[in-house]
Amino acid sequence: MKEVLDFIRFNTKLEAGDNVIIGLSGGPDSMTLLNHLLKIRDEVPINIVCAHVHHNLRKESDDEARLVEKYCHKHKVIFEMRKLDKNLKFTEALGHEMRYAFFEELIIKYHAKYLFTAHHGDDLVETILMRLVRGSTIKGYAGFKSVVKRKNYTILRPLVSLSKEQIIDYADRMKIPYVIDNSNVDLSYTRNRFRKYFLPMLKEETDNVHLKFLKYSEMLNEYNDYVNKQIDNVYSIIVTNSIINIDLLKKEHIVIIKGILNRWLHKEYGSDIKLINDTHTDSIIKLMYSDRPNAYVHLPNYRVVKAYNRLYIERNINRYSYEYTLDSDVLLPNKRIIAIIKETNLTSNYVTHLNSEDIKLPLYVRNYHPGDKMQVKNMQGHKKISDIFIDEKVDFLDRETYPVVVDSTGEIIWLPGIKKSVFDSKNTGKYDIILEYR
Numbered sequence: 178m179k180e181v182l183d184f185i186r187f188n189t190k191l192e193a194g195d196n197v198i199i200g201l202s203g204g205p206d207s208m209t210l211l212n213h214l215l216k217i218r219d220e221v222p223i224n225i226v227c228a229h230v231h232h233n234l235r236k237e238s239d240d241e242a243r244l245v246e247k248y249c250h251k252h253k254v255i256f257e258m259r260k261l262d263k264n265l266k267f268t269e270a271l272g273h274e275m276r277y278a279f280f281e282e283l284i285i286k287y288h289a290k291y292l293f294t295a296h297h298g299d300d301l302v303e304t305i306l307m308r309l310v311r312g313s314t315i316k317g318y319a320g321f322k323s324v325v326k327r328k329n330y331t332i333l334r335p336l337v338s339l340s341k342e343q344i345i346d347y348a349d350r351m352k353i354p355y356v357i358d359n360s361n362v363d364l365s366y367t368r369n370r371f372r373k374y375f376l377p378m379l380k381e382e383t384d385n386v387h388l389k390f391l392k393y394s395e396m397l398n399e400y401n402d403y404v405n406k407q408i409d410n411v412y413s414i415i416v417t418n419s420i421i422n423i424d425l426l427k428k429e430h431i432v433i434i435k436g437i438l439n440r441w442l443h444k445e446y447g448s449d450i451k452l453i454n455d456t457h458t459d460s461i462i463k464l465m466y467s468d469r470p471n472a473y474v475h476l477p478n479y480r481v482v483k484a485y486n487r488l489y490i491e492r493n494i495n496r497y498s499y500e501y502t503l504d505s506d507v508l509l510p511n512k513r514i515i516a517i518i519k520e521t522n523l524t525s526n527y528v529t530h531l532n533s534e535d536i537k538l539p540l541y542v543r544n545y546h547p548g549d550k551m552q553v554k555n556m557q558g559h560k561k562i563s564d565i566f567i568d569e570k571v572d573f574l575d576r577e578t579y580p581v582v583v584d585s586t587g588e589i590i591w592l593p594g595i596k597k598s599v600f601d602s603k604n605t606g607k608y609d610i611i612l613e614y615r
Contacts, residue, residue: 178209178213178339178343178347180338180339181210181213181335181336181338181339182213182216182217184323184333184335184338185213185214185217185333185335186217188324188331188333189290189291189331189333191217191221191223191291192221193221193222193223194222194223194224195221195223195224195289195290195291196223196224196225196226196287196288196289196290197214197223197224197225197226197289197290197291197292197293198226198228198280198283198284198287198289198291198292198293199211199214199225199226199227199228199292199293199294199295200228200230200276200280200292200293200294200295201227201228201229201245201249202229202230202241202245202295202356202358203229203241203242203244203245203355203356204295204355204356204357204358205341205344205345205348205353205355205357206295206296206297206336206341206344207294207295208248208348208353208354208355209295209336209344209347209348209353209355210293210294210295210335210336211225211227211248211252211254212348212351212353213335214293215252215254224255224287225254225255226254226255226257226283226287226289227245227249227254227255227256227257228257228259228279228280228283229242229245229246229256229257229258229259230258230259230261230272230275230276230279231258231259231260231261232261232272233260233261233262233263234263235358235359237356237359240356241356241358242258242260244354244356246258248354255287257283259275259279261275269366269367269368270451274448280292284329284330289330290329290330290331291330291331291332291333292330292331292332292333293332293333293334293335294332294333294334295334295336296321296334296336296337297336297337297339297340297341297344297387298336298337298338298339298340298341298387298388298390298391299340299341299372299376299387300321300337301320301321301337301387301390301391301394302376302379302386302387302390303368303371303372303376304320304321305318305319305320305390305393305394306371306375306376307367307368307371308320311454312454312455312456313454313455314435314439314455314458315397315400315401315404315436316397316398316401316439317454318397319393319394319395319397319398319401320390320394321334321394322334322394322398323335323337323338337391338387338388338391339387340385340387404432404433404436405436407433407436408433408436408437408440411425411429411433411437412437412440415429415437416437416441419441419444419445419489419490420487420488420489421437421438421441421487421488421489422486422487423465423483423486423487423488424486426465426488427465427466431462434462435458435462438458438461438462439453439458441490442457442458442476442490445479445490446479449477449478452476452477452478453476453477457476457477460474460476461474461481461488464481464483464488465483465488467483469483470483470484470485470567470570471483471484471485471566471567471572471573473573476490478492479491479492482572482573483573484572484573485570485572487572498543498544499543499544499578500541500542500543500544501541501542501543502539502540502541503515503517503539503540503541503542503582503612504539504540505517507542509542509580510544510578511575511578511579511580513580513614513615514614514615515542515580515582515593515612515613515614515615516612516613516615517610517611517612518611518612518613519611520611521611521613523613524603526592526593526594526595526596526597527593527594527613527614527615528611528612528613528614529582529590529591529593529597529598529600529601529603529611529612530601530602530603530608530610530611531590531591531600531601531602531608531609531610531611531612532600532602532607532608532609532610533609533610535600535602536584536588536590536600537584537585537586537588538584538585539584539585540582540583540584540585540590540610541582541583541584541585542580542581542582542583543580543581543583544577544578544579544580544581545562545566545576545577545578545579545580545581546581547563548561549561549562549563549581549589550562550589551565551589551590551592551596551598552589552598552599552600553565553596553597553598553599554596554597554598554599554601562581562589562592563576565592565595565596566579569595571595579592580593580614582612588600591612593612593614594614
């Protein structure tokens with residue numbers, strides 16, 4: 178398979194003594210890839226390190242590990258194995274995560290510049306189909322790249338232009354030993370259902386369908402690379418300290434808007450970004466264009482909050498609560514202070530004058546609770562604190578911990594810095610308590 182060797186030669190700068198890592202399961206794909214790396218080693222004296230993950234899920238796994246180890250020793254390939262705990266609650270996602278964690282350990286150990294994996298054309302077709310059904314981003318719909326540059330190394334997938342049938346045919350002709358993983362036909366796995374039912378139909382429709390999908394993938398990656406360059410030019414202007422300026426974001430084309438949101442979410446979710454799909458992005462865009470000045474949408478493990486012209490993301494956690502007795506100065510969680518003072522010339526909402534005969538002592542300061550109401554000075558009846566927050570443009574970032582002063586009956590007597598209540602006695606001149614919000 179000249180195209181595989183040409184791929185490796187074109188995408189590497191191998192020198193004598195270099196170490197390279199190959200993910201070697203023992204299946205026909207990875208054994209065929211190893212066969213080609215051995216050919217490359219005949220050209221450049223490199224050291225090949227096999228990374229074998231023993232998933233410990235099947236009784237055959239021990240035999241497969243021995244076959245791989247024996248083949249490596251025969252061909253002077255360094256053998257490294259990671260055996261997983263058999264009690265581990267295994268999932269496809271967890272398996273992927275643990276494999277790559279092992280690969281990266283070996284990359285560091287051997288100072289390797291390249292990691293080779295045996296993903297092939299059929300794998301690419303299956304990945305694209307699954308993401309089309311599930312929903313994804315431009316990058317996600319492209320499947321995976323044949324060359325991925327990481328910070329300290331490069332991932333190479335030389336078999337991506339080959340179908341599974343071509344690989345097995347080559348391995349059989351070259352008498353390369355390999356094992357068949359029976360779990361690949363277990364229909365409880367999503368990928369296996371696509372492999373059994375959808376892929377054969379596509380192959381009946383057109384020859385080399387994997388090459389059509391490869392072309393599709395490369396085209397989407399080209400568009401994605403271009404969009405990312407445009408995003409690079411504006412991201413730091415629109416996003417500051419993980420907070421998005423909605424007014425600036427709205428000026429961009431919808432493709433850039435989605436790209437910025439995806440990058441923003443990726444920074445927050447990290448390896449959990451697989452939990453996010455295009456439905457979540459669309460819900461954030463709807464939130465952004467909503468007429469409501471303050472609102473939020475739930476995402477897996479997080480919520481995205483709109484506060485006037487800002488978007489920010491926060492983890493779904495229980496609301497922080499506090500309550501302090503106001504018998505002396507109180508330092509609040511927002512680092513401000515409610516002080517008991519003797520006199521002041523201030524008349525703003527940052528000060529209230531109270532008559533102890535009109536209220537029930539002691540006084541308390543607590544955080545805002547949904548449903549809170551107060552009798553605002555110079556107004557009839559009660560008004561919801563939430564409505565006052567809206568009128569005063571207090572955003573979600575501050576509301577849940579905003580201080581409220583109440584008496585021992587729970588009556589709200591002051592919303593510090595925002596509104597005085599009917600209990601403020603400055604106009605009557607009869608008061609014996611003065612509070613200041615600093």
